[in-house]
Amino acid sequence: MKTNNNLDALISERYSKPMSLPFELNETLETIFNHRSCRHYSQEAVPEQTIELMVAAGQSASNSSNLQSWSVIAIEDPARRDRLATLSSNQEHIRACPLFLVWLADLSRLETLGKRRELPHDGLHYSELLTVGVVDAALAAQNAAVAAESIGLSITYIGGIRNNPIEVAKELGLPPRIFAVIGMCIGYRHPEKPAAIKPRLPQKAVLHREQYDALAVQNAADEYCENMNHFYESQKMKTRGDWAQHSLYRIRGAESLNGRDHMLQALKVLGFQLR
Numbered sequence: 001m002k003t004n005n006n007l008d009a010l011i012s013e014r015y016s017k018p019m020s021l022p023f024e025l026n027e028t029l030e031t032i033f034n035h036r037s038c039r040h041y042s043q044e045a046v047p048e049q050t051i052e053l054m055v056a057a058g059q060s061a062s063n064s065s066n067l068q069s070w071s072v073i074a075i076e077d078p079a080r081r082d083r084l085a086t087l088s089s090n091q092e093h094i095r096a097c098p099l100f101l102v103w104l105a106d107l108s109r110l111e112t113l114g115k116r117r118e119l120p121h122d123g124l125h126y127s128e129l130l131t132v133g134v135v136d137a138a139l140a141a142q143n144a145a146v147a148a149e150s151i152g153l154s155i156t157y158i159g160g161i162r163n164n165p166i167e168v169a170k171e172l173g174l175p176p177r178i179f180a181v182i183g184m185c186i187g188y189r190h191p192e193k194p195a196a197i198k199p200r201l202p203q204k205a206v207l208h209r210e211q212y213d214a215l216a217v218q219n220a221a222d223e224y225c226e227n228m229n230h231f232y233e234s235q236k237m238k239t240r241g242d243w244a245q246h247s248l249y250r251i252r253g254a255e256s257l258n259g260r261d262h263m264l265q266a267l268k269v270l271g272f273q274l275r
Contacts, residue, residue, distance in 0.1 A: 010034065016199040016227040031150045036195040038154030039093040041187035046099045046153065050186070054101070057147035058140030069129070070137035070181075071106040072144075073172050074099065080171065087167050088160030088183065089258055097185035102161060102168075103141040105133025107177040107272075124177065125273035137181040148186055154195075158183030163259045165266040176271030196235055199227050 007025035010033035012018050023029075051074045058072065075081055076099055084102075085094035094100055107124045114121030123129060145155050161168055161183035168180045189195065204213075205220035221244060228243040239246050254261035267274060 013197050014200055015202060016231065027150070031146055035149060036197050037156040038189045038195055039156055040190035040193035041093065041097045042190050044188045046187060050099070054144035054147050058144040061139040061143040063136045063139065064132045067110065067132065068136065069106055069110065069133040070140050071104045073102045073104065075102065083171055084168065087164045087171065088158055089163055091158060091160055093156060093185050094158060094183070097187040099186040101184040101186065102172060102180050103137040103182050103184065105130060105137050105179045105181050107133055108175045111177055125275050127274045130272055130274065134181050141182055141184060145184065153186055154189040156185045158185060160258065165263070166269055169270055179267065179270055179272070199231055
């Protein structure tokens with residue numbers, strides 16, 4: 001199979017080193033490999049029915065046992081986006097983007113069906129079902145992200161939506177047994193504030209064959225730290241040391257989790273028994 005140089009260029013940029021694969025570039029691959037987080041948005045409005053397109057893409061993702069245990073809330077109201085930004089460590093891009101989606105693990109819908117049909121649904125109270133909902137929501141969100149980027153929009157995920165899960169649930173009017181998994185800013189990238197493709201760990205850090213290779217992981221991590229140092233310099237980014245130091249700082253203790261260290265208690269308040 002003939003190698004496509006454009007595909008090689010995109011993959012090489014993703015890893016900050018030359019890489020060649022014997023496949024032809026297509027629109028799907030180009031969209032995926034061109035992904036970059038966007039935190040600066042123009043004032044251009046998002047096209048009508050963008051939400052419906054993204055939800056259709058989300059519903060085209062795989063899900064567990066066809067339970068479809070996720071939902072999404074679209075927020076366009078600036079006042080509500082402002083309040084959600086405040087609850088998410090004051091991330092300004094939530095205020096700046098014209099459309100903000102909150103992807104939910106939703107066990108409430110199945111519970112309501114069980115009650116209406118007078119059928120048992122006790123399995124919803126086990127941690128496995130919350131895991132199913134979180135995975136389903138993440139798969140749907142990523143499909144929706146690719147769809148949005150394929151029509152020229154940009155996105156960034158907001159994990160900070162989990163900083164205050166009880167308050168977020170109140171703001172969004174969530175019934176019990178629904179949890180906000182991830183937020184997503186959507187809009188057109190600001191033309192004067194471009195974003196670069198951020199390098200990822202070498203494949204040998206994440207791809208294992210037959211069994212896990214811990215030594216390869218460590219060597220790849222060291223290599224990646226060097227790559228990221230060059231990236232930080234090229235983007236004039238001020239970071240706390242190299243990638244390893246930066247990452248470890250983010251997990252140094254409960255104080256670094258921005259309130260998420262109380263997640264178990266919050267989930268129980270939201271109605272998850274987590275047996």
